[in-house]
Amino acid sequence: MARRRRGRPLSGVLLFDKPAGMTSNHALQRVRRLFNAQKAGHTGTLDPMATGLLPICFGEATKFTAWLLDADKRYTAGVALGTTTDTGDREGAVLARAPVPALDEAALGDTLSRFTGEQWQLPPMYSALKHQGRPLYEYAREGVEIERARRQVSIYHVGLLARRELGFELDVRVSKGTYVRTLIEDIGAAIGCGAHLDALRRLATGPFDERQPMVTLDALEVMSEAERDARLLPSESLVAHLPVLEADPAGCRRLRNGQTIRLPTGELVVGSLAQLFGTPDDASGRTFLGLVRVTEAGQCAPQRLVATAAGQTGE
Structure with missing residues (x-):
């Protein structure tokens, strides 16, 4: 049992x-x-x-x-110039120190602007990426360096929020898979003195x-x-960015049985996803049913459905 x-x-x-x-x-x-x-x-x-x-x-x-x-993410990031660490942040062991050059606002802005757009990043060893079933940070703690492939990420915005002694604070908006620590290390290298991340706060993710x-x-x-x-x-x-479709009770029953249903999909292209709402037999009103995928014009198949009509808060 x-x-x-x-x-x-x-x-x-x-x-x-x-x-x-x-x-x-x-x-x-x-x-x-x-x-x-x-x-x-x-x-x-x-x-x-x-x-x-x-x-x-x-x-x-x-x-x-x-x-x-x-989803895309947004952060505020504190940057400490002149020191690099093995983790890329303030919690790591110091690898090197260098004098911090004088930076005027224009020069710093020019440097930061070079890091927007498509970028290639090398994932850090101190990360949760897996190699042969183990996270990379476990190898790093053992002193083992694993070869990693660079990957392309999108950095939409790197803006200066505040200057401070030997550092500054940034507003950063990035795509999935972006390591802010790596971005800060790359900015430090471009300035010529090295840098590490000394504070990070996530402000946004997806919707x-x-x-x-x-x-x-x-x-x-x-x-x-x-x-x-x-x-x-x-x-x-969680999926509020997707378009919304509506199903009648008969359509709800068909979906729960794994069948496709006909719906007015409008301009949605084949293969796209949509939220589905309806009034199932076991619900007292309009409710979220899950996600459907457009299989052809005017037809949808279940993609990810809630288990019951009670897929709402306080279920």
């Missing part, structure tokens, strides 16, 4: 403000226990040193985390940004269960 999973079967997305010094997995487990949730997952690792936006998904929302892993209130661990700990649940966004917020 299958063992019943402990916890509440709620679904939704929490915009969590991860504190410094905590791994993303530790943050996930702390939040999951506070909500007493059956199932939870996060949408992309933040380094322990980093703070800021870590969307945590519960229940049916975990089915849609892949669409956020591929979520700093305009939507994040909640801290301290705040969650003093909330009631109802207050915590009220902070959850619906599962469909």
Whole structure:
């Protein structure tokens, strides 16, 4: 007999403000226990040193985390000039020191502008990328260097926010797969003195940004269960960038049986994804059903569906 999973079967997305010094997995487990949730997952690792936006998904929302892993990100990054480290950030061992040249605003702006657009990055050894089933940082801690392939990333914006002694603060907007530590090391090399990342805060990922209130661990700990649940966004917020289609009850039944349905797909191209809403037989009103893929004009197939009509917050 299958063992019943402990916890509440709620679904939704929490915009969590991860504190410094905590791994993303530790943050996930702390939040999951506070909500007493059956199932939870996060949408992309933040380094322990980093703070800021870590969307945590519960229940049916975990089915849609892949669409956020591929999303663009925005950060504020603190840059310390004149020192390089083996990790590329302030937590690593110092590799070299060099005098910091005098930089006027125009020269610094010109240097930063060279790092926008398509760039080739070499992933750092201190990263969670896997080699033969092990993360690269495990090899790095053993003093083993693994050959890595450079990969192309997009850096949409690198803007100067503030100057400070021997460094500055940047506003950075990047594509998935971009290592901000590597970007900072490359900027330091271009300036000629080396640099490392000494602070990082994520402000945005995909459809979520700093305009939507994040909640801290301290705040969650003093909330009631109802207050915590009220902070959850619906599962469909993870895929809010996708177009919306509607299905009638008969279409809902067909989809749940794995069948294709006919829908007015309009200008959606074959192969594209869309959110699907409808009123299934077991729901009292319009609800999010999941994602469908356009297989031909006017026809869709199920791509990723919620298990029941109760795929909303407070399930």
